[in-house]
Amino acid sequence: MTPSPFKNICIYGAGALGGAIAAKLALGLGEQARISVIARGAHLDGIRKQGIHLWEAEADKPLVAQVTATADAAELPPQDLVITGLKGHQLGAAVPGIAKLLHAGTRVMMILNGIPWWYFHRDQQSGHAELQMEELDPNGDLWRSIGPERVIGCVAYQGAEVINPGEIELSNKGHFILGEPSGETSGDIEAIAALLKQAGVNISISPRIRDEIWSKLMGNAAFNPISALTRARMSGIMANPALSTMVGEVMHEVKAVAEALGSQIAISIEERLERSRHIGPVRTSMLQDLLAGKALEITPLVGTVVSLGKLTGVPTPTSATILALVTQLDQENLRAAE
Protein backbone atom coordinates (compact mmCIF):
# COMPACT_ATOMS: atom_id res chain seq x y z
CA MET A 1 0.00 0.00 0.00
CA THR A 2 1.41 3.45 -0.93
CA PRO A 3 1.72 5.71 2.12
CA SER A 4 -0.88 8.50 2.30
CA PRO A 5 0.39 11.98 1.37
CA PHE A 6 -2.02 13.43 3.94
CA LYS A 7 -0.14 13.49 7.26
CA ASN A 8 -1.22 16.85 8.71
CA ILE A 9 -5.00 17.11 8.67
CA CYS A 10 -6.95 20.04 10.09
CA ILE A 11 -10.70 20.14 10.54
CA TYR A 12 -11.71 23.78 10.32
CA GLY A 13 -14.99 24.32 12.14
CA ALA A 14 -15.17 21.16 14.25
CA GLY A 15 -18.90 21.46 15.00
CA ALA A 16 -21.43 18.66 14.52
CA LEU A 17 -20.10 17.03 11.34
CA GLY A 18 -16.54 18.42 11.44
CA GLY A 19 -16.13 17.35 15.07
CA ALA A 20 -17.47 13.87 14.30
CA ILE A 21 -15.06 13.44 11.38
CA ALA A 22 -12.16 14.78 13.48
CA ALA A 23 -12.88 12.31 16.26
CA LYS A 24 -13.11 9.38 13.86
CA LEU A 25 -9.89 10.35 12.05
CA ALA A 26 -8.00 10.82 15.33
CA LEU A 27 -9.13 7.44 16.67
CA GLY A 28 -8.90 5.56 13.36
CA LEU A 29 -5.57 6.82 12.04
CA GLY A 30 -3.51 6.90 15.27
CA GLU A 31 0.12 7.79 14.57
CA GLN A 32 -0.48 7.78 10.82
CA ALA A 33 -1.66 11.41 10.80
CA ARG A 34 -1.70 14.47 13.05
CA ILE A 35 -5.28 15.66 13.51
CA SER A 36 -5.95 19.25 14.59
CA VAL A 37 -9.18 21.18 14.86
CA ILE A 38 -10.13 24.83 14.68
CA ALA A 39 -13.05 25.59 16.95
CA ARG A 40 -14.19 28.47 19.12
CA GLY A 41 -16.04 29.50 22.28
CA ALA A 42 -17.36 27.05 24.83
CA HIS A 43 -17.14 24.18 22.32
CA LEU A 44 -13.36 24.76 21.95
CA ASP A 45 -13.01 24.84 25.76
CA GLY A 46 -14.95 21.57 25.98
CA ILE A 47 -12.74 19.86 23.38
CA ARG A 48 -9.58 21.08 25.12
CA LYS A 49 -10.74 19.91 28.56
CA GLN A 50 -12.19 16.50 27.74
CA GLY A 51 -11.49 15.74 24.06
CA ILE A 52 -14.31 15.20 21.58
CA HIS A 53 -17.06 12.96 22.97
CA LEU A 54 -18.85 11.37 20.03
CA TRP A 55 -22.11 9.51 20.49
CA GLU A 56 -22.68 7.30 17.48
CA ALA A 57 -26.27 6.32 16.72
CA GLU A 58 -27.55 3.80 19.29
CA ALA A 59 -24.21 3.59 21.15
CA ASP A 60 -24.33 3.19 24.93
CA LYS A 61 -21.10 5.08 25.50
CA PRO A 62 -19.29 7.78 23.56
CA LEU A 63 -16.05 7.51 21.63
CA VAL A 64 -13.51 9.91 23.13
CA ALA A 65 -10.83 11.43 20.92
CA GLN A 66 -7.99 13.74 21.92
CA VAL A 67 -7.04 16.27 19.24
CA THR A 68 -4.94 19.43 19.07
CA ALA A 69 -7.55 22.20 19.34
CA THR A 70 -7.15 25.93 18.80
CA ALA A 71 -9.05 28.99 17.61
CA ASP A 72 -5.99 30.35 15.83
CA ALA A 73 -4.83 28.75 12.59
CA ALA A 74 -1.46 30.53 12.91
CA GLU A 75 -0.62 28.12 15.76
CA LEU A 76 -0.65 25.16 13.35
CA PRO A 77 1.87 24.15 10.68
CA PRO A 78 0.77 24.07 7.02
CA GLN A 79 -1.64 21.19 6.45
CA ASP A 80 -1.83 18.55 3.71
CA LEU A 81 -5.59 18.33 4.03
CA VAL A 82 -8.06 20.86 5.42
CA ILE A 83 -11.60 19.59 5.98
CA THR A 84 -14.12 22.36 6.52
CA GLY A 85 -17.13 21.70 8.73
CA LEU A 86 -18.27 25.31 8.57
CA LYS A 87 -21.69 26.33 7.36
CA GLY A 88 -21.76 27.95 3.92
CA HIS A 89 -22.38 31.45 5.34
CA GLN A 90 -19.42 31.09 7.75
CA LEU A 91 -16.81 30.35 5.08
CA GLY A 92 -16.11 33.95 4.05
CA ALA A 93 -15.08 35.05 7.55
CA ALA A 94 -12.81 32.00 7.88
CA VAL A 95 -10.85 32.66 4.66
CA PRO A 96 -7.84 34.33 6.36
CA GLY A 97 -7.59 31.45 8.83
CA ILE A 98 -7.92 28.73 6.19
CA ALA A 99 -5.36 30.50 3.97
CA LYS A 100 -2.78 30.27 6.80
CA LEU A 101 -3.00 26.47 6.67
CA LEU A 102 -2.29 26.05 2.97
CA HIS A 103 0.87 24.92 1.19
CA ALA A 104 1.16 24.48 -2.56
CA GLY A 105 -0.38 20.99 -2.55
CA THR A 106 -2.99 21.31 0.22
CA ARG A 107 -6.39 19.89 -0.67
CA VAL A 108 -9.50 21.39 0.94
CA MET A 109 -12.46 19.07 1.41
CA MET A 110 -15.63 21.05 2.06
CA ILE A 111 -18.55 19.40 3.84
CA LEU A 112 -21.48 21.54 2.75
CA ASN A 113 -25.18 21.43 2.20
CA GLY A 114 -26.55 23.42 -0.71
CA ILE A 115 -24.82 24.98 -3.68
CA PRO A 116 -21.13 25.56 -2.92
CA TRP A 117 -19.16 28.65 -4.01
CA TRP A 118 -17.00 26.52 -6.36
CA TYR A 119 -20.01 24.95 -8.14
CA PHE A 120 -19.19 26.14 -11.67
CA HIS A 121 -15.45 25.39 -11.50
CA ARG A 122 -14.59 22.91 -14.27
CA ASP A 123 -18.29 22.42 -14.87
CA GLN A 124 -18.89 21.06 -18.35
CA GLN A 125 -22.64 20.59 -18.21
CA SER A 126 -24.30 23.93 -17.48
CA GLY A 127 -22.88 26.30 -20.08
CA HIS A 128 -21.72 28.58 -17.23
CA ALA A 129 -18.23 27.19 -16.55
CA GLU A 130 -16.19 29.23 -14.03
CA LEU A 131 -19.17 31.44 -13.08
CA GLN A 132 -18.46 32.92 -9.65
CA MET A 133 -21.54 33.38 -7.49
CA GLU A 134 -21.22 36.67 -5.63
CA GLU A 135 -23.94 35.70 -3.14
CA LEU A 136 -21.86 32.68 -2.00
CA ASP A 137 -18.45 34.31 -2.21
CA PRO A 138 -18.67 38.08 -1.80
CA ASN A 139 -15.71 39.81 -3.50
CA GLY A 140 -14.39 36.43 -4.67
CA ASP A 141 -12.36 35.94 -1.46
CA LEU A 142 -12.76 32.14 -1.41
CA TRP A 143 -12.03 31.83 -5.12
CA ARG A 144 -8.89 33.98 -4.84
CA SER A 145 -7.45 32.94 -1.46
CA ILE A 146 -8.33 29.24 -1.34
CA GLY A 147 -8.88 28.55 -5.03
CA PRO A 148 -11.46 26.15 -6.47
CA GLU A 149 -8.69 23.89 -7.85
CA ARG A 150 -7.87 22.74 -4.29
CA VAL A 151 -11.44 21.79 -3.50
CA ILE A 152 -12.92 18.36 -3.05
CA GLY A 153 -16.71 18.49 -2.73
CA CYS A 154 -18.45 16.54 -0.01
CA VAL A 155 -22.15 15.77 0.35
CA ALA A 156 -23.13 14.50 3.80
CA TYR A 157 -26.05 12.23 4.61
CA GLN A 158 -25.42 12.29 8.34
CA GLY A 159 -27.63 13.82 11.01
CA ALA A 160 -25.43 15.36 13.73
CA GLU A 161 -25.72 17.86 16.56
CA VAL A 162 -23.43 19.43 19.16
CA ILE A 163 -25.39 18.55 22.30
CA ASN A 164 -22.95 20.00 24.86
CA PRO A 165 -19.59 21.75 24.50
CA GLY A 166 -17.20 19.11 23.13
CA GLU A 167 -20.00 16.56 22.82
CA ILE A 168 -21.55 15.48 19.51
CA GLU A 169 -24.43 13.14 18.79
CA LEU A 170 -25.02 11.34 15.47
CA SER A 171 -28.57 10.33 14.56
CA ASN A 172 -27.77 7.67 11.94
CA LYS A 173 -24.90 5.64 10.46
CA GLY A 174 -24.35 8.25 7.80
CA HIS A 175 -22.87 8.32 4.31
CA PHE A 176 -20.49 10.87 2.79
CA ILE A 177 -19.99 11.33 -0.96
CA LEU A 178 -16.79 12.93 -2.26
CA GLY A 179 -16.21 14.36 -5.72
CA GLU A 180 -13.62 16.37 -7.63
CA PRO A 181 -15.22 19.37 -9.39
CA SER A 182 -13.71 17.97 -12.63
CA GLY A 183 -15.30 14.56 -12.06
CA GLU A 184 -11.88 12.86 -12.20
CA THR A 185 -11.01 10.08 -9.80
CA SER A 186 -7.69 11.62 -8.83
CA GLY A 187 -5.02 10.03 -6.67
CA ASP A 188 -5.82 12.65 -4.00
CA ILE A 189 -9.50 11.83 -3.79
CA GLU A 190 -8.75 8.11 -3.63
CA ALA A 191 -6.23 8.68 -0.82
CA ILE A 192 -8.64 10.89 1.15
CA ALA A 193 -11.48 8.39 0.73
CA ALA A 194 -9.14 5.59 1.89
CA LEU A 195 -8.21 7.52 5.05
CA LEU A 196 -11.85 8.24 5.87
CA LYS A 197 -12.79 4.62 5.24
CA GLN A 198 -9.98 3.47 7.53
CA ALA A 199 -11.43 5.82 10.17
CA GLY A 200 -14.81 4.10 9.90
CA VAL A 201 -16.57 6.75 7.80
CA ASN A 202 -19.02 5.34 5.26
CA ILE A 203 -17.65 6.96 2.11
CA SER A 204 -18.01 6.84 -1.66
CA ILE A 205 -16.61 8.80 -4.60
CA SER A 206 -18.86 10.23 -7.32
CA PRO A 207 -17.74 11.25 -10.81
CA ARG A 208 -20.81 13.54 -10.89
CA ILE A 209 -20.69 15.39 -7.58
CA ARG A 210 -23.06 18.13 -8.82
CA ASP A 211 -25.83 15.54 -9.28
CA GLU A 212 -25.26 14.47 -5.66
CA ILE A 213 -25.34 18.09 -4.47
CA TRP A 214 -28.72 18.67 -6.12
CA SER A 215 -30.13 15.36 -5.01
CA LYS A 216 -29.31 16.22 -1.38
CA LEU A 217 -30.50 19.81 -1.83
CA MET A 218 -33.96 18.58 -2.85
CA GLY A 219 -34.38 17.73 0.83
CA ASN A 220 -32.49 20.60 2.47
CA ALA A 221 -34.06 23.41 0.39
CA ALA A 222 -37.42 22.27 1.75
CA PHE A 223 -36.92 20.71 5.18
CA ASN A 224 -34.35 23.10 6.63
CA PRO A 225 -36.28 26.38 6.17
CA ILE A 226 -39.69 24.78 6.82
CA SER A 227 -38.35 23.28 10.04
CA ALA A 228 -36.95 26.66 11.11
CA LEU A 229 -40.23 28.42 10.26
CA THR A 230 -42.39 25.88 12.10
CA ARG A 231 -39.89 24.48 14.66
CA ALA A 232 -41.04 21.02 13.56
CA ARG A 233 -38.72 18.04 13.28
CA MET A 234 -38.55 16.20 9.96
CA SER A 235 -41.11 13.59 11.03
CA GLY A 236 -43.46 16.40 12.14
CA ILE A 237 -43.23 18.06 8.73
CA MET A 238 -43.92 14.80 6.90
CA ALA A 239 -46.91 14.08 9.19
CA ASN A 240 -48.53 17.39 8.19
CA PRO A 241 -50.18 17.03 4.73
CA ALA A 242 -49.97 20.77 3.89
CA LEU A 243 -46.28 20.89 4.80
CA SER A 244 -45.36 17.66 3.03
CA THR A 245 -47.12 18.99 -0.09
CA MET A 246 -44.96 22.12 0.19
CA VAL A 247 -41.85 19.94 0.52
CA GLY A 248 -42.86 18.16 -2.71
CA GLU A 249 -43.32 21.52 -4.50
CA VAL A 250 -39.84 22.67 -3.47
CA MET A 251 -38.39 19.34 -4.58
CA HIS A 252 -39.96 19.81 -8.03
CA GLU A 253 -38.44 23.29 -8.29
CA VAL A 254 -34.98 22.16 -7.19
CA LYS A 255 -35.04 19.25 -9.63
CA ALA A 256 -36.11 21.52 -12.51
CA VAL A 257 -33.28 24.01 -11.81
CA ALA A 258 -30.77 21.16 -11.49
CA GLU A 259 -31.84 19.69 -14.82
CA ALA A 260 -31.72 23.12 -16.50
CA LEU A 261 -28.06 23.24 -15.41
CA GLY A 262 -27.37 19.83 -16.94
CA SER A 263 -27.56 17.69 -13.80
CA GLN A 264 -29.26 14.33 -13.77
CA ILE A 265 -31.37 13.50 -10.75
CA ALA A 266 -31.90 9.76 -10.70
CA ILE A 267 -34.37 9.73 -7.81
CA SER A 268 -38.02 10.68 -8.39
CA ILE A 269 -39.82 13.18 -6.15
CA GLU A 270 -42.06 10.39 -4.88
CA GLU A 271 -39.06 8.24 -3.90
CA ARG A 272 -37.33 11.24 -2.29
CA LEU A 273 -40.47 12.03 -0.27
CA GLU A 274 -40.82 8.39 0.71
CA ARG A 275 -37.21 8.33 1.90
CA SER A 276 -37.80 11.49 3.96
CA ARG A 277 -40.70 9.76 5.73
CA HIS A 278 -38.22 7.34 7.29
CA ILE A 279 -35.67 9.85 8.61
CA GLY A 280 -37.53 10.25 11.89
CA PRO A 281 -37.63 13.04 14.48
CA VAL A 282 -34.44 14.77 13.28
CA ARG A 283 -33.87 18.46 14.03
CA THR A 284 -32.38 19.92 10.85
CA SER A 285 -29.14 21.87 11.16
CA MET A 286 -31.08 25.08 10.40
CA LEU A 287 -33.54 24.43 13.22
CA GLN A 288 -30.58 23.77 15.54
CA ASP A 289 -29.12 27.16 14.58
CA LEU A 290 -32.46 28.95 15.01
CA LEU A 291 -32.91 27.55 18.52
CA ALA A 292 -29.32 28.53 19.40
CA GLY A 293 -29.91 32.12 18.20
CA LYS A 294 -27.34 31.73 15.39
CA ALA A 295 -27.40 33.00 11.80
CA LEU A 296 -29.12 30.61 9.38
CA GLU A 297 -27.54 28.98 6.32
CA ILE A 298 -30.11 30.46 3.94
CA THR A 299 -28.28 31.51 0.78
CA PRO A 300 -26.63 28.16 -0.11
CA LEU A 301 -29.81 26.19 0.64
CA VAL A 302 -32.64 28.43 -0.54
CA GLY A 303 -31.31 31.65 -2.10
CA THR A 304 -29.35 29.80 -4.78
CA VAL A 305 -32.39 27.78 -5.87
CA VAL A 306 -34.17 31.08 -6.56
CA SER A 307 -31.18 32.84 -8.17
CA LEU A 308 -30.21 29.85 -10.33
CA GLY A 309 -33.89 29.53 -11.26
CA LYS A 310 -33.68 33.10 -12.55
CA LEU A 311 -30.43 32.33 -14.40
CA THR A 312 -32.01 29.34 -16.16
CA GLY A 313 -35.54 30.71 -16.57
CA VAL A 314 -37.06 28.09 -14.26
CA PRO A 315 -39.93 29.36 -12.06
CA THR A 316 -39.38 28.79 -8.32
CA PRO A 317 -42.41 30.44 -6.65
CA THR A 318 -42.60 28.22 -3.56
CA SER A 319 -38.86 28.56 -2.88
CA ALA A 320 -39.11 32.34 -3.35
CA THR A 321 -41.92 32.56 -0.78
CA ILE A 322 -39.99 30.41 1.68
CA LEU A 323 -36.86 32.52 1.06
CA ALA A 324 -38.70 35.73 1.97
CA LEU A 325 -40.16 34.19 5.13
CA VAL A 326 -36.98 32.54 6.39
CA THR A 327 -34.87 35.65 5.66
CA GLN A 328 -37.17 37.75 7.86
CA LEU A 329 -37.18 35.02 10.51
CA ASP A 330 -33.36 35.04 10.52
CA GLN A 331 -33.25 38.81 11.07
CA GLU A 332 -35.81 38.71 13.88
CA ASN A 333 -34.09 35.74 15.52
CA LEU A 334 -30.66 37.42 15.46
CA ARG A 335 -32.14 40.65 16.84
CA ALA A 336 -33.82 38.72 19.69
CA ALA A 337 -30.54 36.93 20.47
CA GLU A 338 -28.51 40.16 20.75
Ligand SMILES: NC(=O)C1=CN([C@@H]2O[C@H](COP(=O)(O)OP(=O)(O)OC[C@H]3O[C@@H](n4cnc5c(N)ncnc54)[C@H](OP(=O)(O)O)[C@@H]3O)[C@@H](O)[C@H]2O)C=CC1
Ligand atom coordinates in the same frame (compact mmCIF):
# COMPACT_ATOMS: atom_id res chain seq x y z
N1 LIG B 1 -25.64 18.88 11.26
C1 LIG B 1 -26.19 18.08 10.36
O1 LIG B 1 -26.99 17.22 10.70
C2 LIG B 1 -25.85 18.21 8.92
C3 LIG B 1 -25.16 19.31 8.42
N2 LIG B 1 -24.84 19.36 7.08
C4 LIG B 1 -24.13 20.49 6.52
O2 LIG B 1 -22.76 20.38 6.89
C5 LIG B 1 -22.17 21.68 7.06
C6 LIG B 1 -21.67 21.77 8.50
O3 LIG B 1 -22.81 21.73 9.34
P1 LIG B 1 -22.75 21.42 10.91
O4 LIG B 1 -21.77 20.36 11.20
O5 LIG B 1 -24.17 21.20 11.32
O6 LIG B 1 -22.24 22.81 11.44
P2 LIG B 1 -22.02 23.31 12.96
O7 LIG B 1 -22.70 24.62 13.08
O8 LIG B 1 -22.38 22.25 13.93
O9 LIG B 1 -20.46 23.49 12.98
C7 LIG B 1 -19.78 24.60 12.49
C8 LIG B 1 -18.75 24.93 13.55
O10 LIG B 1 -17.80 25.85 13.03
C9 LIG B 1 -17.61 26.84 14.03
N3 LIG B 1 -17.12 28.06 13.38
C10 LIG B 1 -17.76 28.86 12.52
N4 LIG B 1 -16.95 29.85 12.09
C11 LIG B 1 -15.77 29.66 12.72
C12 LIG B 1 -14.53 30.35 12.71
N5 LIG B 1 -14.35 31.43 11.95
N6 LIG B 1 -13.55 29.89 13.51
C13 LIG B 1 -13.71 28.80 14.28
N7 LIG B 1 -14.86 28.08 14.32
C14 LIG B 1 -15.87 28.51 13.55
C15 LIG B 1 -18.98 27.03 14.62
O11 LIG B 1 -18.90 27.74 15.83
P3 LIG B 1 -20.21 28.57 16.35
O12 LIG B 1 -21.15 27.50 16.81
O13 LIG B 1 -19.64 29.41 17.43
O14 LIG B 1 -20.74 29.34 15.17
C16 LIG B 1 -19.38 25.56 14.78
O15 LIG B 1 -18.82 24.98 15.94
C17 LIG B 1 -23.30 22.65 6.74
O16 LIG B 1 -23.24 23.07 5.41
C18 LIG B 1 -24.57 21.85 7.00
O17 LIG B 1 -25.69 22.32 6.28
C19 LIG B 1 -25.10 18.32 6.23
C20 LIG B 1 -25.77 17.22 6.68
C21 LIG B 1 -26.26 17.11 8.04
Ligand SMILES: CC(C)(CO)C(=O)C(=O)O
Ligand atom coordinates in the same frame (compact mmCIF):
# COMPACT_ATOMS: atom_id res chain seq x y z
C1 LIG C 1 -31.80 17.01 7.54
C2 LIG C 1 -30.39 16.52 7.46
C3 LIG C 1 -29.94 15.90 8.75
C4 LIG C 1 -30.40 15.39 6.45
O1 LIG C 1 -29.20 14.67 6.39
C5 LIG C 1 -29.51 17.65 7.04
O2 LIG C 1 -28.88 17.61 6.02
C6 LIG C 1 -29.43 18.89 7.86
O3 LIG C 1 -29.88 18.88 9.01
O4 LIG C 1 -28.95 19.90 7.36
